[in-house]
Amino acid sequence: MNSPLVSVVMSVYNTPEEFLRASVASILNQTHKNLECLIVDDCSKPATQNVLRELALKDRRIRILTNLENLGLTKSLNRAIDQAKGDYVARMDADDVSADNRFEEQIKYLERKPEIDVLGTEYYLLKEGKRVRPRKRPNQPWQIQGRLLFGCQGILHPSVMFRAELFKKRGVRYDGKFRIAQDFELWSRIGLKYNIYVLPQYLVDYRISDAQVSVAKRDQQIKYRNRVLFNALRALGIEPTREERVLHVQFCHGKAAQSVDAVAAWAERLLEANEKRRLYHPVSFEYYVRKREFDAAFHTSIKTAPSVKNYANVGQIAIQAAKATRKFQKLAAAKKKDYE
Numbered sequence: 001m002n003s004p005l006v007s008v009v010m011s012v013y014n015t016p017e018e019f020l021r022a023s024v025a026s027i028l029n030q031t032h033k034n035l036e037c038l039i040v041d042d043c044s045k046p047a048t049q050n051v052l053r054e055l056a057l058k059d060r061r062i063r064i065l066t067n068l069e070n071l072g073l074t075k076s077l078n079r080a081i082d083q084a085k086g087d088y089v090a091r092m093d094a095d096d097v098s099a100d101n102r103f104e105e106q107i108k109y110l111e112r113k114p115e116i117d118v119l120g121t122e123y124y125l126l127k128e129g130k131r132v133r134p135r136k137r138p139n140q141p142w143q144i145q146g147r148l149l150f151g152c153q154g155i156l157h158p159s160v161m162f163r164a165e166l167f168k169k170r171g172v173r174y175d176g177k178f179r180i181a182q183d184f185e186l187w188s189r190i191g192l193k194y195n196i197y198v199l200p201q202y203l204v205d206y207r208i209s210d211a212q213v214s215v216a217k218r219d220q221q222i223k224y225r226n227r228v229l230f231n232a233l234r235a236l237g238i239e240p241t242r243e244e245r246v247l248h249v250q251f252c253h254g255k256a257a258q259s260v261d262a263v264a265a266w267a268e269r270l271l272e273a274n275e276k277r278r279l280y281h282p283v284s285f286e287y288y289v290r291k292r293e294f295d296a297a298f299h300t301s302i303k304t305a306p307s308v309k310n311y312a313n314v315g316q317i318a319i320q321a322a323k324a325t326r327k328f329q330k331l332a333a334a335k336k337k338d339y340e
Helices: 017-028 046-058 073-083 102-112 141-150 182-190 218-235 242-252 260-277 282-303 308-339
Strands: 006-012 035-041 062-066 088-091 118-127 130-132 161-163 196-207
Touching (some): 017 035, 035 046, 073 182, 102 196, 141 182, 141 196, 141 282, 218 242, 242 260, 282 308
Parallel strands (some): 035 062
Antiparallel strands (some): 118 161
């Protein structure tokens, strides 16, 4: 077999057979055929192992890598990527389904746009066999970068295709300390240096079930995501106190805080820190700061005792948010053709 252009990496741990077969079939049936599929068996039960062996016997593009112990998704992905031979690495989860032209569309875009390093796609949510189309989010690199500090990624992990050189030559790795939320940690780190874009095409069916890590282990998910948020603050030169960590989480989610003044002061501190460090695109960063400032201030004003001062402060914050939104939209319109 010729060297594959695309290496698809997937980790499997006791995935229901129906979902696993559908997921692998969607890879093998791609219109782009020059690929390899590296599946890490993360110490699954014999039934899953038998399915994997059967699939590998039927198509030589499948390679099974077997973990002798359960390592989790993060370390399994690093192992698969280390073995990848392709110029591009595509992520796929064992229970999701890719449109048959997904890889073809991603390859065409990456070859046309060498400045893009990581390419995701839009996706459908799939629950109990029903498709739901989520709301699109801003998808240009500078827009994505600006919101990474706030836990709002908008990048579906199993939809992405990377340039393999990120891992092979530039030292990018999933952080093994993050058994979950490894994708958010990776985007928050590499999004400051490399360009991430999301194709506006719906090319993945993302399955939602009660067994997902983000549902079954919600407390752990929150813990690891917050760790990413606090690391990002430190990169901005802010070493948050315990009270500031609480405030930042409230701010990121637009939740009620102790006071409107505290929310406004935190927004200004973030903006000043970014002005000094210049980590995030200034227009995008200001937009997301002002947006969350308004949400948090509004909910805080409702929760706390009503006062003329609070209402006046929220009004002023709303004006600032509107100005930031206009700047954001104007720049997005001007840059749209750059990514078409």
